[in-house]
Amino acid sequence: MVLFGKREVAFQVQGDKARWKAAREALKAAGVEIMESGSYEGETPLCGCGAKIDRRNYGPNGWIDRRIYYVSVRPGDVERAKAVLADV
Numbered sequence: 001m002v003l004f005g006k007r008e009v010a011f012q013v014q015g016d017k018a019r020w021k022a023a024r025e026a027l028k029a030a031g032v033e034i035m036e037s038g039s040y041e042g043e044t045p046l047c048g049c050g051a052k053i054d055r056r057n058y059g060p061n062g063w064i065d066r067r068i069y070y071v072s073v074r075p076g077d078v079e080r081a082k083a084v085l086a087d088v
Contacts, residue, residue, distance in 0.1 A: 007035035007072035010081035011088075014042050020069035023088045027071065030084045036072040 011023045017039075024037055043066045057063045073081045 005035060006075050008075045008078050009070050010073045010078050011071040011085050012068060013070075014068045015065040017065065017067075017069060019088065020071070023071055023085050026084055026088050027073070027081055030080075032073055032077050032081045032084060034071060035074055037070070039067045039069045042066045042068045 010027075011020070013019055013023075020037075020039070024034065027034055071081075
């Protein structure tokens, strides 16, 4: 991961951590330098108390992954990264 420089999002998916990990590995294998990789909350919890506990996750279907996962690369590598990620 590079600390400084411009970055552009080449991959973004909601609720699919396994696909995000596969995308990072594919970019590393292709030699594309990853500037930043991470996730953030896609939706805020229903309660307003700041507890970060979402009561929608405790139903019969279990936990729902609402996080948005992303991978950012250098602006010059975006097209190459998207070509590599077309198969992922």
